[in-house]
Amino acid sequence: MLDHAQVRGLLRQRPPMILLDTVGEFSPTSLVATKAISGSEGCYRDLADGTPLAGFAYPQALLVESFGQACSLLWTLAGLGPPDRIPLLVGVSDLAFHSSPFPGDVLEHQVRLVHSSSTACEFTGRSHVNGDTVLDVGSLLVASLPGPSPT
Amino acid sequence: MPASAPKATMSALPVPLAWSERAPDGTHAVLRLPVDLAADHMAGHYPGYPILPGVVIMDWVQQAVDSLHGAGLRMRRLDRARFVRPLFPGDVLELTIRVRPGEPDDQAMDGEGVFANARIVRSDRRPAVELDATFGPVGAHA
Numbered sequence: 001m002l003d004h005a006q007v008r009g010l011l012r013q014r015p016p017m018i019l020l021d022t023v024g025e026f027s028p029t030s031l032v033a034t035k036a037i038s039g040s041e042g043c044y045r046d047l048a049d050g051t052p053l054a055g056f057a058y059p060q061a062l063l064v065e066s067f068g069q070a071c072s073l074l075w076t077l078a079g080l081g082p083p084d085r086i087p088l089l090v091g092v093s094d095l096a097f098h099s100s101p102f103p104g105d106v107l108e109h110q111v112r113l114v115h116s117s118s119t120a121c122e123f124t125g126r127s128h129v130n131g132d133t134v135l136d137v138g139s140l141l142v143a144s145l146p147g148p149s150p151t
Numbered sequence: 152m153p154a155s156a157p158k159a160t161m162s163a164l165p166v167p168l169a170w171s172e173r174a175p176d177g178t179h180a181v182l183r184l185p186v187d188l189a190a191d192h193m194a195g196h197y198p199g200y201p202i203l204p205g206v207v208i209m210d211w212v213q214q215a216v217d218s219l220h221g222a223g224l225r226m227r228r229l230d231r232a233r234f235v236r237p238l239f240p241g242d243v244l245e246l247t248i249r250v251r252p253g254e255p256d257d258q259a260m261d262g263e264g265v266f267a268n269a270r271i272v273r274s275d276r277r278p279a280v281e282l283d284a285t286f287g288p289v290g291a292h293a
Binding site for chain 2: 014043
């Protein structure tokens with residue numbers, strides 16, 4: 001179990017792009033991480049008063065980024081790449097979006113390592129809210145490139 | 152242009168400035184999109200080494216489809232995306248999107264969806280992103 005301070009210490013991203021809160025389970029080939037969605041997030045800032053609930057569907061781009069950050073945490077925790085490099089999304093395939101998450105929901109990302117090499121890692125998994133699947137990820141490919149180390 | 156209902160976004164398109172070509176039938180458009188260092192997401196991705204998050208492209212493609220076909224469609228599947236070159240601040244990207252009707256028997260589309268293919272080239276004309284996605288009516292389930 002990693003609390004938010006530990007998660008933040010491992011992620012290379014910084015606010016407002018930290019899109020994970022905690023890690024509940026971890027093995028060298030799998031990880032479960034959570035993110036609580038709040039109505040105060042930047043993606044809702046410009047919505048006008050009176051916007052119906054449908055307008056508050058959490059953007060799919062942020063949902064995928066949050067899942068991808070769970071993959072990058074597994075990449076780091078499992079030592080899949082050098083610590084002085086940053087894991088970068090280089091490809092995805094077969095993502096299916098189901099019902100939309102909304103403010104108040106807690107995302108649970110279940111990530112599994114499919115394959116790793118010296119140049120790239122492939123992950124798969126899904127994201128749930130209260131047991132309902134909101135995202136299926138067939139394949140997410142990460143490669144590392146030189147960058148700043150965690151601060 | 153079809154009216155767009157309010158929808159949360161990660162990175163709003165600079166509409167209408169972004170559109171440099173636009174087919175009247177909504178099948179094809181070209182957008183020019185600056186990679187803005189001042190954008191919120193660039194501050195945290197990554198400190199000291201800003202790179203446009205690849206998922207922003209998903210958000211831009213959703214907004215382009217909203218603008219071409221109304222806001223009643225939502226990405227149901229991201230069939231494939233390849234991010235082959237990083238996108239750095241100061242660049243102006245060219246996004247070409249082609250949209251065609253979906254297959255009538257595709258459940259994700261409920262008979263009303265579209266396929267979109269998007270390609271991005273950097274200002275040095277090198278390809279950077281290619282993405283294929285399937286859009287279906289809001290409320291339908293994949």
